[in-house]
Amino acid sequence: MKFIAEINIMPQKALLDPQGKAVSSSMKNIGLPEIHNVRVGKHISMEVDAENETIAGEKVDSACKKLLANLIMETYEFNLRKA
Numbered sequence: 001m002k003f004i005a006e007i008n009i010m011p012q013k014a015l016l017d018p019q020g021k022a023v024s025s026s027m028k029n030i031g032l033p034e035i036h037n038v039r040v041g042k043h044i045s046m047e048v049d050a051e052n053e054t055i056a057g058e059k060v061d062s063a064c065k066k067l068l069a070n071l072i073m074e075t076y077e078f079n080l081r082k083a
Contacts, residue, residue: 002054002083003048009069009076010041044068047083056080 011017021039027035046063050056060078069076 001050003050004083005048005076005078005079005080007044007058007064007076008041009074012073012075014062015073032073053080
């Protein structure tokens with residue numbers, strides 16, 4: 001069975017997010033001062049071949065922990081759906 005994983009990786013709330021800070025500052029320059037506290041992260045989409053959704057979830061979780069996210073500085077969450 002084939003699944004699609006949509007993964008969102010974000011900097012931990014306690015850590016400084018320089019990209020988010022730069023975007024927040026720029027909002028005033030483009031006429032959007034009401035937008036603030038921007039956080040910039042990553043979105044990753046991938047296909048996973050697995051026998052069922054539970055196994056697919058385990059594979060995605062393993063990929064996030066071992067390669068995609070730096071758990072010291074980032075958090076992640078993902079959703080799975082059948083392809």
